[in-house]
Amino acid sequence: MSEKAKWYDRVFGKKLIKCDSTNNSNDFQSVGTTEILQSVQITGIYFSFANINTQSDDFLKKLHDLYDKLNGSCSNGEMDRKLEVVQVVMWAHNDNYGDFEVSHRDSLMGLPWFAMPFSETSLKTRLSRRYRIKSGVPTLVLLDKDGATISVSAQEKLLEDPNGINFPWRPRPVDEVLKDVVLQPGGTYFQEHPKGIQKDLQYRDLSEGVRGFYFSANWCPPCRAFTPQLAEVYKLIRKKEPNFEVIFVSSDRSGESYSAYLESMPWLTIPFQQASVRAELAQLYGIRGIPTLLLLDSNGHVITMDARTELIEDPLAQNFPWKPRAVNILTDRFLTKLHDYPAIVLFVDTEETELQFAESVLIPAANNYYKINNINFASIFEDRLFSMCNQDDYFLQFLVGTDSESTDILRDLIGLDDVVPLLVALDIPNRRFATMEYGIEITTESVNDFVRKFQDNDLEFKAIHDVGVENAENL
CATH class of the missing domain: 3.40.30.10 (Glutaredoxin)
Structure with a gap:
């Protein structure tokens, strides 16, 4: 085989x-x-x-x-x-x-x-x-x-298509889905785009740049709360990236609700009457809930499916377009990914110097790990809806745990000592963890060695006790 x-x-x-x-x-x-x-x-x-x-x-x-x-x-x-x-x-x-x-x-x-x-x-x-x-x-x-x-x-x-005439129903790329669609401007679109095309604007007419698709609805309270935040950040981003554009894909239940919601939007939208197009876009990207904001690069490839969370965590858009990173801060969304993939977690204090230290030792080690194992970490985090490859079997996350609620929850559930810095190999899928021996200086070299031992199953693992696992599965 x-x-x-x-x-x-x-x-x-x-x-x-x-x-x-x-x-x-x-x-x-x-x-x-x-x-x-x-x-x-x-x-x-x-x-x-x-x-x-x-x-x-x-x-x-x-x-x-x-x-x-x-x-x-x-x-x-x-x-x-x-x-x-x-x-x-x-x-x-x-x-x-x-x-x-x-x-x-x-x-x-x-x-x-x-x-x-x-x-x-x-x-x-x-x-x-x-x-x-x-x-x-x-x-x-x-x-x-x-x-x-x-x-x-x-x-x-x-x-x-119950007879399977078009089986296996391979999805059309986004530019094909939108090929004949005339995009509609939001209520404040021309305030933000004073030189924008006044009529018959199509997807292919947009300048090359990052595209956002915003799946949302007026009846959804979290959507209504997020839309003003997105509008502010959208304007902020366009000052630096004038070709950035967002397209609203409505889940509204009536044309009246859709039109009312559209009034405050400074971006473009799929017309409400284009129900089949809106449904096909939702199927194409596997949208399971709203609000969802995803970003595509100029080639139509997914940059992130979770731009909403990225925006909330980075309201000044300093890291836009929020490409996947080799090392991430341990927040709630990465806490949930611990169920799927093991992780190397370095717990540190929240001071800026400690964060810099954590990244200085983890980023080289992470890049070395991904290079040696021929892993594209971006495809694991963002394209797992669209591809499953054998690299998935060996994937390892690299996280920085700061002084936060997420970190406290994780430490309590696993039973980790309340000391920093602390380097941990955390393998929830196999209900085990290991810590770097006390007294060993945490450097890029020692982290590399720790990662190698994890891969070789050469660490002194401890079992995650049953209560911890049951609670961890509910994170």
């Missing part, structure tokens, strides 16, 4: 269960993941919810029909199948079943594909976070033969 094949085991675990049990033994056959997926053209991850089957029956039937249609002409058994489905059974409300394992089994009986075993709870949780799955919303994610993500919301395409 090639190196690329490793993504199967990493994503789903080494064993899947075959769902076509028609007897009453209640025992599903266990099959090697790579054996099933190594020659499949498209892999579908079907996130289902055991206690909302009545809501997903129609979708399940359509998926079953498409599965049979696409694979009916396969002449080589399991090999070279056009579509294989791996079902991930979850629960929308954990108190609806007394016996979760029975409900898990019942929801899979008689289906023609495969599923993740009931026991793979950690991998299921990681997958649901990776694809931002909403509780109670059946979701179909499509991956190509190399594990790259084709779609994070293919269930909508299946309902539109």
Whole structure:
């Protein structure tokens, strides 16, 4: 097998269960993941919810029909199948079943594909976070033969195209989606753009520069609170980057609400009547909630999916356009990423000199680590919705923990000594951590050595106690 094949085991675990049990033994056959997926053209991850089957029956039937249609002409058994489905059974409300394992089994009986075993709870949780799955919303994610993500919301395409005429529904690039759309100016657009095009402005007419897509709605209180902040920072950025532009993608429920919201906006918008375009953009970027602000570079590549948080943390836009960094401050959003990837965390005081010290020893070590392992850390943090590559298996974060609530929570949960500086290898996915020995000076060289020992499994790891793990999973 090639190196690329490793993504199967990493994503789903080494064993899947075959769902076509028609007897009453209640025992599903266990099959090697790579054996099933190594020659499949498209892999579908079907996130289902055991206690909302009545809501997903129609979708399940359509998926079953498409599965049979696409694979009916396969002449080589399991090999070279056009579509294989791996079902991930979850629960929308954990108190609806007394016996979760029975409900898990019942929801899979008689289906023609495969599923993740009931026991793979950690991998299921990681997958649901990776694809931002909403509780109670059946979701179909499509991956190509190399594990790259084709779609994070293919269930909508299946309902539109149940015969799979355009399967696997590869998304159009943003310039194609907006090719025939005439953009509408916001209420204060021409105050900010006195020389702007007065009519029939299209996406291709925009000057080359960073583009922001703002998914928001007037009915959403967090959106209404964030919009004035974005407007102020937008004007600030345009003083330095006059080609920066934002395009509003509305989730409003009426034209009146949309028009009222638009009055205070100094940027452009997709017209409200272009509902299919707005829906396609949301599907293209896997938008699961609002407000969301994402940034694209001049080539249409995602810079960040979380520009809203970046803006809130950097209201003067000093780090715009907020490209992914090798070393980050441990804030709430990076706290949640600790569930997915291990991290090297250097805890220091909040003084500017301490922050400078932390970055001076961590940045060279981080860059060295990424170079040696041929890792593009930007693709892990920002493009994981659109690609999954085998580098994911070895990814390590580098974080600076300052005197903050996030840091205090983490220290308490893991049981770390309240001393600084303190260098820690934190591996929540494997429920373990290790600290650099006291007395060793923290330098780039010693951090490099610490990272190497982590990779070689040569550190003195301690177990994260069960209470800490349970609480950490709720961070």
